[in-house]
Amino acid sequence: MNPIAQYNFAYLDEQTKRMIRRAILKAIAIPGYQVPFASREMPMPYGWGTGGVQVTASIIGRNDVLKVIDQGADDTTNAVSIRAFFAKVAEVTTTTHTADATIIQTRHRIPEERLRTGQILVYQVPIPEPLRFLEPRETETRKMHALEEYGLMHVKLYEDIAKHGEIATTYAYPVKVEGRYVMDPSPTPKFDNPKMHMSEALQLFGAGREKRIYAVPPYTEVVSLDFEDHPFEVQKFTEPCALCGAEGVYLDEVVLDDHGGHMFVCSDTDHCEDRRAHGHRGTLGADPMEAAHV
Amino acid sequence: MSDEPLLKVEGLSKYYGGRIGCADVSFELWPGEVLAIVGESGSGKTTLLNCLSTALEPSIGSAEYRMRDGVFRNLYDLSEAERRFLTRTDWGFVHQNPADGLRMTVSAGANVGERLMAVGDRNYGHIRSTALDWLGRVEIAADRIDDEPRAFSGGMRQRLQIARNLVTNPRLVFMDEPTGGLDVSVQARLLDLLRGLVADLGLAAVIVTHDLAVARLLSHRMMVMKEGRVIEAGLTDRVLDDPREPYTQLLVSSILQV
Numbered sequence: 001m002n003p004i005a006q007y008n009f010a011y012l013d014e015q016t017k018r019m020i021r022r023a024i025l026k027a028i029a030i031p032g033y034q035v036p037f038a039s040r041e042m043p044m045p046y047g048w049g050t051g052g053v054q055v056t057a058s059i060i061g062r063n064d065v066l067k068v069i070d071q072g073a074d075d076t077t078n079a080v081s082i083r084a085f086f087a088k089v090a091e092v093t094t095t096t097h098t099a100d101a102t103i104i105q106t107r108h109r110i111p112e113e114r115l116r117t118g119q120i121l122v123y124q125v126p127i128p129e130p131l132r133f134l135e136p137r138e139t140e141t142r143k144m145h146a147l148e149e150y151g152l153m154h155v156k157l158y159e160d161i162a163k164h165g166e167i168a169t170t171y172a173y174p175v176k177v178e179g180r181y182v183m184d185p186s187p188t189p190k191f192d193n194p195k196m197h198m199s200e201a202l203q204l205f206g207a208g209r210e211k212r213i214y215a216v217p218p219y220t221e222v223v224s225l226d227f228e229d230h231p232f233e234v235q236k237f238t239e240p241c242a243l244c245g246a247e248g249v250y251l252d253e254v255v256l257d258d259h260g261g262h263m264f265v266c267s268d269t270d271h272c273e274d275r276r277a278h279g280h281r282g283t284l285g286a287d288p289m290e291a292a293h294v
Numbered sequence: 295m296s297d298e299p300l301l302k303v304e305g306l307s308k309y310y311g312g313r314i315g316c317a318d319v320s321f322e323l324w325p326g327e328v329l330a331i332v333g334e335s336g337s338g339k340t341t342l343l344n345c346l347s348t349a350l351e352p353s354i355g356s357a358e359y360r361m362r363d364g365v366f367r368n369l370y371d372l373s374e375a376e377r378r379f380l381t382r383t384d385w386g387f388v389h390q391n392p393a394d395g396l397r398m399t400v401s402a403g404a405n406v407g408e409r410l411m412a413v414g415d416r417n418y419g420h421i422r423s424t425a426l427d428w429l430g431r432v433e434i435a436a437d438r439i440d441d442e443p444r445a446f447s448g449g450m451r452q453r454l455q456i457a458r459n460l461v462t463n464p465r466l467v468f469m470d471e472p473t474g475g476l477d478v479s480v481q482a483r484l485l486d487l488l489r490g491l492v493a494d495l496g497l498a499a500v501i502v503t504h505d506l507a508v509a510r511l512l513s514h515r516m517m518v519m520k521e522g523r524v525i526e527a528g529l530t531d532r533v534l535d536d537p538r539e540p541y542t543q544l545l546v547s548s549i550l551q552v
Contacts, residue, residue: 147375151412155397158404158411161418162440227418 010057010090016040020058020213024204027215032177033145034128039211043085048078050208052105052124053085059120059204060086060103065093067101072109072250072267079107096270108171110192112249112271115201117218123186125207128214130174130184150182153225161230170235176223177216185222191234191250196222241266243285244275298360300325300466300498301346306355308341314522315341319355321517321527325465326496330513330530332503332545338522339502340470346500347387347468348377362465382412386459386467390474392451395458396443402429402454403439409462428457432487449480453487460491469501473508485511506549510534518542 008014016038023037042050060066066086070078074096082105083094095101098113105122115121131141134152144152153174160168173190177183185196186205196203196216203216216222226232240247242263249271251264263284266272276285301323308315316338323329331339344350346357348369358366362384372380381387389395396405406425407415415421426436432453443451452472459467472488473481489512492499503509509516509530517527518539526539537543 143374147378149378149412151408151414154411154416155400155404155408158407158418158421159400162401162403162422226416228416229419 007089009062010060010086011043012040012054012057017058020054023213024055024058024215027204027213028202028217030181031216031220032181032183032214034212034214036211037213039208042208044081046209047126049082049105049107049124051206051210051213052107052122052208053082053206054208055122055204055206055213056086056103056105057090059122060090060092062090062092064102065095065100067095067098067104067270068106069104069109069111069268069270070107072111072252073269075269097274098268098270106188108187108189109250109267110188110195112246112266112268113274115195115199117200119201121199121201121203123188123203123205125184125186125205125212126209127172128184128205128207128210128212130172130182145181148180150176150225153182154227157225157227157230161227167226167230167232173232174225176225178221179223182225183214183216183222189235189250190224190232193222193224193232194234198222237264239264240282241272241275241285242282244272244280245282245285246272246275246280298364299323300327300360302358302366303346304356304358306342306345306352306357308338308345308350309353314338316345316519316522319517319524321524323466323498323500325498327515328492328497328499328501328513330501330503330509330516331519332506332509332516333519334504334545337519339504339519341522342519343468343470343500343502347385348372348381359466382409383462384464384466386456386464388452388455388459388467388469388472390471392443392448392455395455396451398443401440401442402434402446405443405454405458406461409458413462424461428461429454431491432457433483449476449484452476452484456488456491460495460497463495465498467497467499469499471503471505472501473503473505481508488512506534506545518545 020037023035027035040054042053044050068079068083070076073079086092087094098111103120103122107124129141131144131152134156135141157167171189172184172187173193175183175185175193185193198219200218202218205214224232237251241251243265246266250267252267253262253264255262299322304320306319307317319342331342333339345352351370357369359369360366403422403425406428407421410421410424426439429436429439434450434453443454473484476484501512513530516530516533517524520541526533526542534546537546
């Protein structure tokens with residue numbers, strides 16, 4: 001028996017996919033604008049990427065190659081499960097190599113490797129409304145978007161500087177898209193914000209629980225909000241990746257023992273493995289054979 | 295003073311179904327003039343104020359406002375974008391309960407700076423120094439700039455609300471019982487402060503109050519309302535010292551003497 005006989009291709013029925021595609025097309029036409037859509041129940045809990053999965057299911061075809069990352073890693077539960085899900089319900093090829101993928105579904109990171117034309121980055125978004133924590137009323141935030149009243153967003157940045165001496169927002173850092181809509185880039189570190197600007201790849205954002213889809217088409221201006229005298233800056237790391245020696249990438253801190261030992265490693269596992277395969281080594285990145293002799 | 299009024303109100307009425315909120319109110323407000331609307335609870339004061347500040351749409355009547363370019367526009371014909379822009383730049387609204395007019399979860403400095411950021415100021419240093427200046431003018435210590443209004447007393451909150459409204463140099467300020475809920479000594483200080491600010495900045499103001507002492511201290515002219523209608527209007531001193539309508543006489547004679 002065909003193992004996917006009981007599912008339609010890519011799990012969702014065709015009418016649902018058409019509905020989501022229409023929302024996606026509208027989102028692409030109005031960069032940064034949150035398009036409501038009739039989000040479906042998915043076979044996973046909210047918060048696990050139901051929005052991203054629905055977007056991916058609507059755009060994926062038999063010839064697509066899918067990569068799924070969670071916090072930059074290809075091997076976490078969330079990433080492995082979603083990859084397995086699509087391998088089962090759409091019978092697509094999956095990969096962990098950024099360059100080989102046509103669709104990359106992501107939670108919390110943009111790959112280090114520059115994305116190119118033809119690739120699509122699908123973000124899983126928990127709370128799509130950048131103004132939500134400042135203004136709880138949906139009716140009011142919609143009006144604020146419509147009338148371009150974004151002063152409140154700067155109130156938040158002002159508070160950061162007043163309290164911490166600098167803009168302390170490190171993730172979900174608000175951006176203005178194509179000079180019009182203020183958008184939440186989902187909880188990616190602000191380190192990744194510059195990668196969204198003039199990206200060659202199409203970027204789609206799906207929020208399942210909040211029932212919103214928004215998009216940044218290729219070659220679109222994406223500017224992080226800031227003050228003239230407190231310009232936008234990304235995180236800087238003092239040491240390179242301990243495994244591959246990469247600099248200028250986003251690093252995760254890994255605790256090694258109970259005595260304060262720790263190391264910084266690439267958050268993008270594919271990027272790190274690729275560099276090591278090409279012979280790059282960090283301070284703790286001895287190759288396994290050598291390590292066995294120590 | 296200019297030779298044209300700032301606000302021309304004609305035949306303004308607001309009905310709640312069959313009931314009258316306020317009926318057939320007409321007056322002119324001139325630049326720099328403070329108008330008090332007095333009356334007892336339920337007399338239509340707040341309904342009138344909400345209609346003037348465009349929070350409510352009147353059932354009939356018009357209110358023409360002279361914009362900064364000198365052109366009169368009917369407030370109820372403005373687009374929503376224009377109206378919202380007007381309310382956060384050229385106007386102020388001081389609520390009776392400061393929590394209604396403040397953002398309670400952001401610092402005092404951000405509360406004052408919000409309007410500046412809303413009109414496009416993107417320089418942190420400038421926003422902060424303006425906020426400090428305004429906190430000083432409403433007698434809030436500079437070292438409280440990073441405190442949230444939740445940590446402020448009632449009187450301080452009310453002064454902060456005033457600073458937040460005046461930072462964009464509005465020409466017209468609406469106040470709904472600005473001293474309600476404050477104790478007498480704090481009221482006196484606030485009135486003193488308001489009187490100074492209104493005189494220094496040449497603000498026009500419409501103040502709704504049931505407290506005739508507030509009207510006496512702050513306003514040039516007053517209107518007495520009863521059952522939704524204006525029953526007497528005139529210079530404040532004239533109305534209070536020589537009330538003509540029996541109801542006004544009753545109001546004036548009801549003031550407790552200590």
